Amino acid sequence: MAHRKADVDIDDEDQFYDEAEAAAPVAELEAALAAKTADVRALLSRGNVAAALQTALNEPVYGGRDVDSIKERTLQLVMEALAATRPADIAGVVAELRPGQLDVLLKYVYGGMARPDLFNSALLLSWHEKAYEVGGLGAIVRVLTDRRAV
Amino acid sequence: MATPDVFEFIVGVPITCHAFNADRSQVAISPNNNEVHIYSRTATGWALAHVLNDHDKLVTCIDWAPNTNRIVTCSQDRNAYVWTWEAGVQQWKPTLVLLRINRAATFVRWSPLENKFAVASGARLISICYFESENNWWVSKHIKKPIRSTVLSVDWHPENILLVAGSSDMKARVFSAWIKGIDAKASNPVWGEKLPFGTVCGEFSAGGWVHGVAFSPSGNTIAFTAHDSTITIANGPSVPPQVIVAPNLPFVTLFFASEHAIVAAGHDCAPYLIANRGSHWELADKIDGGRKKSVTGNSAFSKFRQMDSRAQAITDVELNTTHQNTITSVRPYAGSGTSVSKFSSSGVDGKLAVWDLLSAGIAGLRL
Numbered sequence: 001m002a003h004r005k006a007d008v009d010i011d012d013e014d015q016f017y018d019e020a021e022a023a024a025p026v027a028e029l030e031a032a033l034a035a036k037t038a039d040v041r042a043l044l045s046r047g048n049v050a051a052a053l054q055t056a057l058n059e060p061v062y063g064g065r066d067v068d069s070i071k072e073r074t075l076q077l078v079m080e081a082l083a084a085t086r087p088a089d090i091a092g093v094v095a096e097l098r099p100g101q102l103d104v105l106l107k108y109v110y111g112g113m114a115r116p117d118l119f120n121s122a123l124l125l126s127w128h129e130k131a132y133e134v135g136g137l138g139a140i141v142r143v144l145t146d147r148r149a150v
Numbered sequence: 151m152a153t154p155d156v157f158e159f160i161v162g163v164p165i166t167c168h169a170f171n172a173d174r175s176q177v178a179i180s181p182n183n184n185e186v187h188i189y190s191r192t193a194t195g196w197a198l199a200h201v202l203n204d205h206d207k208l209v210t211c212i213d214w215a216p217n218t219n220r221i222v223t224c225s226q227d228r229n230a231y232v233w234t235w236e237a238g239v240q241q242w243k244p245t246l247v248l249l250r251i252n253r254a255a256t257f258v259r260w261s262p263l264e265n266k267f268a269v270a271s272g273a274r275l276i277s278i279c280y281f282e283s284e285n286n287w288w289v290s291k292h293i294k295k296p297i298r299s300t301v302l303s304v305d306w307h308p309e310n311i312l313l314v315a316g317s318s319d320m321k322a323r324v325f326s327a328w329i330k331g332i333d334a335k336a337s338n339p340v341w342g343e344k345l346p347f348g349t350v351c352g353e354f355s356a357g358g359w360v361h362g363v364a365f366s367p368s369g370n371t372i373a374f375t376a377h378d379s380t381i382t383i384a385n386g387p388s389v390p391p392q393v394i395v396a397p398n399l400p401f402v403t404l405f406f407a408s409e410h411a412i413v414a415a416g417h418d419c420a421p422y423l424i425a426n427r428g429s430h431w432e433l434a435d436k437i438d439g440g441r442k443k444s445v446t447g448n449s450a451f452s453k454f455r456q457m458d459s460r461a462q463a464i465t466d467v468e469l470n471t472t473h474q475n476t477i478t479s480v481r482p483y484a485g486s487g488t489s490v491s492k493f494s495s496s497g498v499d500g501k502l503a504v505w506d507l508l509s510a511g512i513a514g515l516r517l
Contacts, residue, residue: 099395136397138379145358145378145400 023063029070032059037077044084050093053081057097057104062148071150078108079119082127094130102135106143107150153439154472154495154503157196159189165496166209167479172216174483178202178223179502180209186223188242204231204244211257215264222247224255224269230279232288247288249277257303263310265332270301276315278327278347293325293348303362303403307369308487311336311345314372316360322374324352324387340370340386352387356380361402361416366409367488373412373424375401381414381424383431392431394424403480407490407507413437415477415495419469421505437505440470475499 023029036055043052056078061070085093097105109128112119131139159165159179166180176199178188184205189196207226214221221233221242230247249255253272260267269277269290274297277290299319306313306327313327326345328336337343341351358377365372373383379400384391401416410426411434420438424431456462468474475498483504485491496502 137399138395138397141400142357142378142380142395145376 023061023067026066026070029061029067033061033070033073033077037073040077040081044081049081049085049089050096052084053078053093053105054097054101056081057101057108060104060107060148060150062150075108075111075150078105079112082109082112083120083123087126090126090130091133094127094134097134099135102131103139103142103146104150106131106135106139107146110143111150154505156472157502157504158500159187159196159198159502160500163500164475164498165478165500165502167211168494168496168502169212169214169221169481170483170494171214172219177502178212178214178221179496180212180223181500182208184209184225184227186212186221200242202231202233202242202244205229207254210255213258213260213267215260218264220260220264222258222260222267224249224258226254228253228255228271230255230258230267230269230277230288245288247277247279247290249279249290250292251275251277253300256300259304259306261306261310261327262308266310266327266329268304268306268313268315268327270304270315272300274299274301274317276301276304276313276325276327278313278329280329280332291329291347293327295348296350296353297323302360305364305372305405307338307341307365308367309336309338309369312338312341312351312365312369314363314365314374316363316374316376318359320356320358320360320376322354322356322360322363322372322382323350324372325350338369342387352384354382354384354391356382358400361400362404362414364405364412366406368409371406371409373404373406375404375414375416381412381431381433383412394431394433396422396433398422402476402478405480405482405490405493407482407493408488413480413490413493413507415473415480415497417476418471419473419475419477419497419499420471421477421480421493421495423507437507438471438473472503473497473499473501 040052040056061067109124112124160181164182166182168179170177175191180186186202188200190199205225209225212223224230228251231244233242233244236243251271251273255269255271257270266280276293279288279290282289299317301315301317304315311328314324316322326349328345328347336345356376360374360376363374371385375381377400379396381394382391399417401414404414407413412424415421420436423435423437425434477495477497480495482490483492483494491508492506494504
């Protein structure tokens with residue numbers, strides 16, 4: 001079966017390769033995530049959910065396998081902020097997001113929905129509902145189209 | 151809100167592409183197959199006048215040169231034909247164009263002077279075609295670099311030299327299509343001083359496939375729309391472009407109605423107006439007010455009759471727009487290049503609509 005695993009496209013010079021994201025070195029990203037985590041937790045403990053979520057959504061980490069663990073922990077951080085929001089406040093928090101942040105929020109919502117064993121899908125659905133009310137179908141299309149997955 | 155004139159040639163068959171002749175008395179459409187149908191306007195509607203069936207596979211694009219009255223068509227069979235009208239025999243005569251591509255042709259447009267045309271293709275290149283009188287045929291030169299995927303649309307600069315191309319490698323690029331022996335020496339204050347063939351005069355990134363591109367009437371501005379529901383407007387290669395993020399499904403086609411207005415349409419089934427408000431562009435209006443449904447007869451009676459005959463309540467599947475499916479092409483219909491007053495749209499629902507931009511309630515918008 002070895003032939004099935006051979007990458008025959010290597011010899012095809014017409015092959016389309018996606019440009020690698022110019023991500024910062026992993027150590028820098030780790031430091032940034034640690035700082036971000038501290039900021040978000042501080043804001044959450046003061047009850048400022050909107051600012052905490054915006055901080056968590058800032059500068060999302062994109063890239064390949066080497067940053068998988070950072071992406072995973074960023075997802076958990078965003079989920080912490082989402083879970084800390086009272087259901088009645090969701091609409092207000094979403095309305096405060098900038099359009100770019102709204103698209104990133106939807107990426108994390110879908111990322112969370114892909115792991116129903118870890119995250120509360122009912123909560124994510126209510127976030128999705130409010131995000132859709134503000135961003136429309138365009139925001140969903142942007143998440144589907146964007147090659148930079150979180 | 152405007153109510154457009156709507157024509158349906160073959161009910162239920164998508165219109166792949168359409169092009170009107172100069173005086174709008176005839177229209178060429180492709181009914182989603184290898185044929186091109188030419189309809190003539192009659193007192194009551196449209197009558198099928200000619201069927202051009204030299205292509206072997208789906209016809210992907212048609213363009214009708216207004217001054218020289220020539221039609222160019224391109225197809226998934228990797229060929230393009232230039233059709234000239236033979237008045238003696240009352241027929242369109244095809245001339246094969248040597249495109250030299252190994253993938254489907256996707257899009258074709260005559261240059262403003264109608265001495266060249268550009269064919270976009272899945273072979274990751276653009277064929278710039280021109281007539282070689284010594285050999286009496288149409289030949290092509292290729293723009294290859296740095297295109298990395300299928301080219302989906304092109305549009306010409308009004309000065310006949312530059313070309314903007316949108317591609318599925320998520321980039322829109324401005325190229326020089328200057329041909330020795332056809333064009334005089336050219337330069338452009340916005341896009342570059344030296345413009346030999348194939349020069350990349352600008353490259354702009356999008357968040358998805360670039361579906362549609364357009365030059366403004368002055369040629370100083372380009373606009374393109376991508377599959378991430380955005381429209382990007384750029385004033386030259388060095389100015390940062392402005393991105394309009396739309397809340398609806400992606401647009402696939404657009405054109406400049408004037409220097410300050412863009413009409414775009416796509417998967418949302420309705421055309422939209424994008425207007426320049428002095429310093430910035432914004433999504434101004436939907437040019438389709440939606441129709442009032444005519445409820446005929448006693449609604450309670452028809453409801454129970456429906457439940458009786460089909461064992462279900464009336465299901466409403468009709469969209470509140472003129473087009474009932476994706477609009478794949480919008481093109482200027484009337485008015486000058488710098489101030490389009492009417493435009494035509496065609497789409498997957500098989501309808502061809504002609505819209506009046508002035509009565510669409512946009513006259514009040516300062517454009």
